[in-house]
Amino acid sequence: MDYKLLQGKLRNNILKMHYGANSGHIGCSLSCIDIMTAILKFKAEGDTFILSKGHAATALYTILHETGAIPVEDLSTFYKNATTLPAHPAPLKYAAIPFATGSLGHGLPLAAGIAKAAKLKKEDKLSFVLMSDGETNEGTSWEAGHFAVSNKLDNLIAFIDRNGLQGFGNTQDILGDTAAPKLWEAMGFEVVEADGHDIGKLLEAWQALATRKNGKPKMIVARTVKGKGIRYMEDRMEWHYLPMTEAQYAEAQLDLQVNYGI
Amino acid sequence: MRKHFSEYIEQNLADRDDFVFVTGDLGYAALENVARKMGDRFINAGVAEQNMIGVAAGMASQGFQVMCYSIAPFVVYRCLEQMRNDVCFHNLPVYIVGNGGGYGYGIMGSSHHAIEDIATLSGLPNIQCYVPAFVDDMRGCIGIMTERRRPAYLRLGLGKNAPEGMRQNEGGGVLVNETAPGLTIVSMGPVTNNMLAALNDHPHRTEIDVFICNAFPLIALSQEMLTSIIASKNVLVIEEHISVGGLGGAVSLLINELGLPLNKFISLHAEGYPNGLYGNQGYHQQLSGLDEGNILKVINSYF
Numbered sequence: 001m002d003y004k005l006l007q008g009k010l011r012n013n014i015l016k017m018h019y020g021a022n023s024g025h026i027g028c029s030l031s032c033i034d035i036m037t038a039i040l041k042f043k044a045e046g047d048t049f050i051l052s053k054g055h056a057a058t059a060l061y062t063i064l065h066e067t068g069a070i071p072v073e074d075l076s077t078f079y080k081n082a083t084t085l086p087a088h089p090a091p092l093k094y095a096a097i098p099f100a101t102g103s104l105g106h107g108l109p110l111a112a113g114i115a116k117a118a119k120l121k122k123e124d125k126l127s128f129v130l131m132s133d134g135e136t137n138e139g140t141s142w143e144a145g146h147f148a149v150s151n152k153l154d155n156l157i158a159f160i161d162r163n164g165l166q167g168f169g170n171t172q173d174i175l176g177d178t179a180a181p182k183l184w185e186a187m188g189f190e191v192v193e194a195d196g197h198d199i200g201k202l203l204e205a206w207q208a209l210a211t212r213k214n215g216k217p218k219m220i221v222a223r224t225v226k227g228k229g230i231r232y233m234e235d236r237m238e239w240h241y242l243p244m245t246e247a248q249y250a251e252a253q254l255d256l257q258v259n260y261g262i
Numbered sequence: 263m264r265k266h267f268s269e270y271i272e273q274n275l276a277d278r279d280d281f282v283f284v285t286g287d288l289g290y291a292a293l294e295n296v297a298r299k300m301g302d303r304f305i306n307a308g309v310a311e312q313n314m315i316g317v318a319a320g321m322a323s324q325g326f327q328v329m330c331y332s333i334a335p336f337v338v339y340r341c342l343e344q345m346r347n348d349v350c351f352h353n354l355p356v357y358i359v360g361n362g363g364g365y366g367y368g369i370m371g372s373s374h375h376a377i378e379d380i381a382t383l384s385g386l387p388n389i390q391c392y393v394p395a396f397v398d399d400m401r402g403c404i405g406i407m408t409e410r411r412r413p414a415y416l417r418l419g420l421g422k423n424a425p426e427g428m429r430q431n432e433g434g435g436v437l438v439n440e441t442a443p444g445l446t447i448v449s450m451g452p453v454t455n456n457m458l459a460a461l462n463d464h465p466h467r468t469e470i471d472v473f474i475c476n477a478f479p480l481i482a483l484s485q486e487m488l489t490s491i492i493a494s495k496n497v498l499v500i501e502e503h504i505s506v507g508g509l510g511g512a513v514s515l516l517i518n519e520l521g522l523p524l525n526k527f528i529s530l531h532a533e534g535y536p537n538g539l540y541g542n543q544g545y546h547q548q549l550s551g552l553d554e555g556n557i558l559k560v561i562n563s564y565f
Contacts, residue, residue: 091351092351092353099352100347100351100352101347106344106347106348109312109313109315109316109319109320109348110316110319110323112313112316112317112320113316113317113318113322113323114321115320116305116317116320116321117324118324120282120303120321121324121325139312140312140313140316143308143310144313144316144317146308146310147310147313150308
């Protein structure tokens with residue numbers, strides 16, 4: 001199935017929210033929107049999803065609007081006073097957002113706890129979590145990884161949005177590649193790599209992993225490009241932070257027409 | 263209290279299908295029976311306290327009540343952000359249990375003490391901190407915690423029995439006399455025992471009311487305590503906790519907000535490590551003036 005139009009539409013909605021709010025974190029959302037689409041459009045109702053990299057909130061809000069979990073009138077309040085949609089997800093506002101995030105390193109422990117609960121209750125549910133590659137610097141990611149392995153949480157499916165950039169530099173240059181597949185494999189995860197912008201491949205990858213009830217927690221290391229789809233943002237650290245000018249917004253929309261045909 | 267705590271869990275909670283017990287790799291010679299009885303609902307999360315709390319929040323979001331056990335400082339300070347963001351923001355039934363509150367671990371040293379725990383936790387949203395002073399009190403606190411099904415912290419300490427004549431009021435134990443009081447003592451936790459020892463055979467015993475608070479943050483003074491303070495105009499607060507963010511500050515604020523006139527207000531509290539030296543719990547209590555002898559001296563200063 002071709003997801004190009006959907007990818008363009010969701011990106012367009014992300015840009016619209018950021019431009020309207022004059023807010024940053026655009027590159028982060030464009031980096032992982034395809035991963036979130038591959039999960040949230042296709043997971044079963046009882047499965048849970050935690051966006052551990054909470055700074056990609058506009059991607060989460062956009063895809064949850066697409067699935068019907070966030071009404072359109074809420075989207076228009078993004079980043080404004082008295083909103084339920086701040087720059088990082090808020091607690092207890094939407095059933096589809098089980099945990100507020102924004103401080104890194106919280107998602108994997110939470111998702112491991114949810115997966116463990118399903119095991120205790122003998123329920124056949126999947127616990128999804130999306131982390132950034134920079135986030136794997138956090139010690140809690142490693143604590144939770146070992147917990148998931150020792151508790152045989154094969155119903156845990158963790159994604160890493162591996163765009164190679166973090167807060168103030170390249171991941172490789174800071175603490176090294178803490179998102180390296182071989183590290184997580186050595187810990188005991190069943191790891192696959194995938195193109196993080198190919199929704200079909202991502203879907204195929206997690207659906208295949210979900211059937212493998214072998215006691216190993218799953219990880220999909222998704223190769224991504226920060227700012228994907230907008231040429232001047234792609235692979236540029238500053239688009240973690242910057243809002244768009246009017247001219248940049250217009251240019252970005254042109255890019256979406258060219259790249260996604262919308 | 264640790265042994266009594268373990269027995270209480272084994273006898274009252276271990277059988278409940280919605281109850282999970284997680285330990286941060288501690289509980290030797292205390293939790294073995296609980297582990298045996300609970301089977302796969304007893305989880306050793308390893309030496310990884312932050313993950314323990316995150317995992318607990320995840321499980322609690324799926325309908326479990328989760329109790330997380332460790333030595334008090336490890337489960338309070340190391341995981342503060344997990345308690346705040348994962349547990350308290352989401353109002354989840356995760357109960358952290360810290361053994362050896364105050365200077366309880368004595369000569370083990372400052373890393374093992376928890377004298378700022380209530381200050382650290384009691385300002386978080388939705389949480390209630392419980393500091394039982396006696397074994398019976400501890401059972402009551404756990405009962406309230408599990409009934410309430412919201413974030414909680416339980417500080418365990420020395421496990422003595424409650425004194426004769428003490429009755430429970432909202433927020434803790436009460437020892438009140440028939441006669442008009444000349445002094446109102448407000449205390450927290452097992453250090454209360456030092457104060458009760460000082461009161462033994464005290465010539466003014468019948469003029470001293472005692473209120474033992476066990477739930478924090480303290481947001482109101484009970485009617486009974488208010489009546490006593492209005493009558494005595496003299497208050498002594500005793501706690502094995504620093505003065506910042508503890509019982510003394512809370513009592514003082516509430517008294518001032520009500521505009522109650524006082525003759526004298528003394529706060530006896532943990533002073534940290536004033537001489538930079540270390541010893542057992544009694545040694546640290548003495549350095550902070552929380553020993554029986556000094557408490558007696560301070561009580562006498564009111565008469």
